[in-house]
Amino acid sequence: MSAAERAPDPTRADYPLFRTITTRWMDNDVYGHVNNVQYYSFFDTAVNQYMVEAGGLDFRDGEVVGLVVETGCSYRRSLAFPDVVEAGIRVARIGTSSVTYEVGIFRQGEEAVCAFGRFVHVYVDRASNRPVPIPERARAAMEAIRVG
Incomplete structure (x- = not known):
């Protein structure tokens, strides 16, 4: 797919909620920018921080937990320590168990x-x-940031 055919990149306005994450020295790789694998950690941190705050996740004692089964990331601009990250979060789809x-x-x-x-x-x-x-409590937290 050419760049002209690609959907436009999301903007801040596309996300109803943000969480702040501080980069760490160890996030940088030998090329001087945050390594690609760290972005997945940013995703996980932002979403789980929100779900814990909203009461939708008890990762220590909860009988039900969410496991990651699929991921994907597109990169546009580099980050580097000591940048501060603002992670925008939204829910695109809620199913019965996913x-x-x-x-x-x-x-x-x-x-x-x-x-x-x-x-x-x-x-x-x-x-x-x-x-x-x-x-239900997790579903309510998800619904609060659902788009579309």
């Missing part, structure tokens, strides 16, 4: 997206590791 989050990574105070992607959580019973319906 949710698709979309996350935009922005350098603090800047409008242009540095990277954006998605990941899918499937909710499972912690003991059996089998899919279960998304708990």
